[in-house]
Amino acid sequence: MPGQKFGPAWFPGLIAIGLAICGALLVRAGLREHAPLFAMPQWMQRQRPRRAVAMVLAGLVAYILLADALGFHITGVLILAVWMRALGASWRVTALVAVVATVVIHFAFYRVLRVPLPWGVLERWAF
């Protein structure tokens, strides 16, 4: 910004300097302790938690990509089902909860709170 001593670059600049200094100090501390470059959390070594966490992240990404096209209801039931199965729920519980929870959220948010949840391919049956 012309004519101004403390413009918009000043604050982020200070943050950057601070981060650089702290980063250097942390690297030094790490080198001193001979810490490993990269360490995996414990659950990564066990298959079920590893798959479950992967499914959770994949489900969230899928929701972000699909919700507008497929609509909230189909996407919601699908990702709930994937998550519950990955965590070890039975098929019966999965089917029941996936549908009931999606319907309850629909009523709470779409009806009561008036959040425009996307209908997607179900648009023409929207109620």
Next chain:
Amino acid sequence: MGVLAQAFALVFDPYVLWVILASAAFGLFVGAVPGLTATMATALLVPVTFFMPPVPAIASIVTATAMAIFAGDIPSCLLRMPGTPASAAYTDEAYALTKKGEGELALGAGLVFSVIGGLFGTAVLIAAAPALAEVALKFSSFEYFWLVVLGLFSAVFLAHANPLKGIVSLLFGLLVSAIGLDNPAGFPRFTFGNAELAGGFTLIPIMIGMFAVSEIIRNIGSIDEPWEMAQTKIGNVFRGMWTLTKRYPIQALRGSVLGTAIGALPGAGADIAAWMSYAMSKRFSKEPEKFGTGHIEGIIEAGASNNSALAGAWIPALVFGIPGDSITAIVIGVLYIKGLNPGPTIFMNNAASIYAIFLVFILANLLMLPLGIAAIKCAKQMLRAPREVLMPVILLFCVVGSFAINNSIFGVVLMLAFGLVAYVMEENGFPVAPAILGMVLGAMLEENFISSMIKADGRIFAFFERPIAGSLGILALAVVSVPLLRRLYRAAR
């Protein structure tokens, strides 16, 4: 008197009372289930409260968090797992009591001294906040600048074992707050030409990510470890409470005082208050050797402490807009949305609403007694709630909640990204609280600095020329330098 009558009318309205009861049940459940925290309860409540009038919206958060912090003690006794991080300090102690067959006593003390601590913190809040506001009315940008700095520094240097990682977390938060057009110069920063970025990040989806999604990821990582419940009979939880109150009045008072103070300090909340009170209790106890073997004294002090910290955190949040803990960091956003802008003038412009909030604090802590007993009675059922169903449903709720704030899928993107960031940070020992504080206070820090600099024409010493600003400045510098000097002194010896 008119204001107080208005406040009563606002609270004792059937709708508000219904909201309070429902939030209490929600808070008790979230608190009692390990892995679901009080902060997470707040983050999950925000999308729902978004659509409520101000008083019930704030009431639901106040009630749910108070209940959750108490209910965190329940699985400590039964599972040896803290229900919320605020109970972690004395989880082993409580479980040892259960093993000795005194689970009833541990649960009762958790409940009764939570109520005492909560009421104490509330009393201090009611007395201190309006008085502080009187003083704060005279504050200029210099004082506010130092207050924010003091808050940020104390979050980093007083609350955590590794201040370096705390600073990194804080700077990350400040960096996030710098995104967008909303800066003194009105210049777009870090937007990459993207319209979503130009508006800056909406904090609520970020908080849902950092407090709920990261916690769910952590939970799911341990999904194959079953919970083992201790067998214990629970009859009248109030038996022996009067004796305890008579034997340990100092401990209850000391816990409440320290808890309120830690709560009021920005960046440190109920969990740190409980750790510090437990340590203090052991240090001043006549029987420190009994600590860790199932001794009730530390539970009394720390149990009072964590509930009083909740109310204490509201003091700086209401008066200055500086959050005292992670919960009030979320609350401040809600206050702005509801038109209850925090600051010293809140006590003049919105007096009735503020007194209504104070009333809710009292009511919530009193309600804790009957509802707490009910929660203890059905603890076993609550702890049997299947995690493989609970976690997915909460996660979908988070998704919809993040979407609902701006009706934009970008909210869900933010939630996921910051959920992952928070998970990785915590796994590597970087505290999340300073980052949140940085995001909430970044704009206030920059604005007050720039306007002070313009007023002072670039002279740094102007920051120390006004008496209160100068004292706050020196205090802020002391918070940084004292721990550093102490470390140097120790290294030199």
